[in-house]
Amino acid sequence: MKVHPREIYNLLLESSQTTALVEEVIIGLTWTFCRANGIGLCMSPGQATRTLPWSGTLVNQAIADLAPWLYSWDSYQATIAMAAINSVINSNSPLIDKAQPLTPKNSPNLAVFEHFLPLIRGKQVVVIGRYPGLSQYEQDTEISVIERQPSDRDFPDPACEYLLPEADWVFLTATSIVNKTFPRLVELSQNAKLVLMGPTVPWLAELADMGIDYLAGVAVTNAEALRQTIAEGGGTRIFETGVQYRVLELV
Template structure:
């Protein structure tokens, strides 16, 4: 929560033009930008978002403060609102994706990854060991209860950015070994150097470059890995001495 409150400090009270909560992704658009975040919905059934149907009447700061909510749908909207303040281009963005960075830092080593990402199936043989931790485990995945025993063994720790949305980020970082290379990845990633103060070494996220194309895909339930209209970039701690 402290991290989210820090992220909220510089969010302006500007007008919100559109909010879309799709099956897989959430979008927030303002006059100056657009943000994307994963839609989290593993909560109580039929739980609504506060002011749903009238979210555009809230200003951006009010919308972003939903990131503090324990209602995961609201928190998803809040993270998309925070991400709408990110520049679509910046000199410190690196043109690479999270998979490339994980392979660069972790090939031949032990990878601990929080979140069952689709790319694991094609690259898992590049690592000495792979520990996959999931809130809702698939076959072969580990549970959050396994963090204390296994996560400290990882040389590279790749963390889904939805851990910020569901407020488990702090617990994960607690069990990551100090020597490990830690990166946050996924569309919910807020590309802010503020994360480096919390021990993150790299951020791998997405910025919106074609809102109309992205908007239609989000409305029609396109899974994250098939989205276009976004650009994958990385922010590296070493670029911010």
């Protein structure tokens, strides 16, 4: 790690400088969609609200005005900012073309775990977040799941201080950037192979300097189907209609 992971917030703002205006924002049940230069995604906040004061005002605002919301502790503001930033970064990043497209045999939303399974068997593996269907891979390897709202199979947030330093592999959701847990989780995972994953991933090579070994983000394969799926409340369904996981090792 050459750069403190807390610098990711400055990196994202510097990497998304543009004069582009927001064309559309959709806050779906699971994903938030922003269209500007391109399409950017971010996982939506888990708790709904009726009182967003800026609803109906985002279209035609400058990305440069919304991007600083990433520093906000308001989860909706930070989510909008991340989706807007990704609409700039991920529409121009050459890394997406370099990354390996994943064509899983099983569930498309679990393609990353299927891809890495030969490497993680017999290893201490920690996954941040309970991914739907992940239990099928817990039978093949020793996986510990840290979850903000844990079930009886999961560990609560504070377990990260104990589990991550001992892990061989860590799969870190890019939503951690938005909820501000990214810097500490990356610090704790420096002894592990660290995979930053999910549709929220910004495709930036500079993340290697912060300790990220692999990016496992998505490429948009059908923009209109993606938009419709998110607008209709889709969660894991987007991997069947509008995006495809890709993996790139950062060197």
